[in-house]
Amino acid sequence: GQQLNQSPQSMFIQEGEDVSMNCTSSSIFNTWLWYKQDPGEGPVLLIALYKAGELTSNGRLTAQFGITRKDSFLNISASIPSDVGIYFCAGSAGNTGKLIFGQGTTLQVKP
């Protein structure tokens, strides 16, 4: 079945640093999404991408839909302690209505 490879698995950075994580797929997706999950909570949508090559920002977050439609990245600039959490990429292909999730990137920020 379809799989998403998300990297890195975890990151431990200093407050103020920029962060980058990415996802690659074995097949083409029509939609790429980035979620954040805080401890004890459900995932919350950060950015949705619907077109190949699309670059979208949400505050300090920037994400891009890869031109091949098989990858996406998320950048966080000037990280702050509340950025701590697990970041998931997710993709959707065709008309299945089904989201495939990456394995998640655990981010820790040292004040």
Added chain:
Amino acid sequence: DTAVSQTPKYLVTQMGNDKSIKCEQNLGHDTMYWYKQDSKKFLKIMFSYNNKELIINETVPNRFSPKSPDKAHLNLHINSLELGDSAVYFCASSQGFLSPGGEYFGPGTRLTVT
């Protein structure tokens, strides 16, 4: 003003028991989902209902039976619980079946089977 709510938040039970998790959304969405998150945090869809009709049924043991009495509710009943069922179960909803990115997740139910 909780958008997607689940009960209970925590569920500890013994192998072989039957248990239910309830989910309600007050967003007026047509589509609801159940996801399972395992101990490695991997999220996988289990079921999806659109207007009370089952539309996605992943390879899930038939001990798991979802029920949608109306558009705002999607419950999950699990029979004969096994150790491997221990996980966090998330309910989610979206406006329509083909609206990826519009999923709103509930807070999760942590199920522990002993």
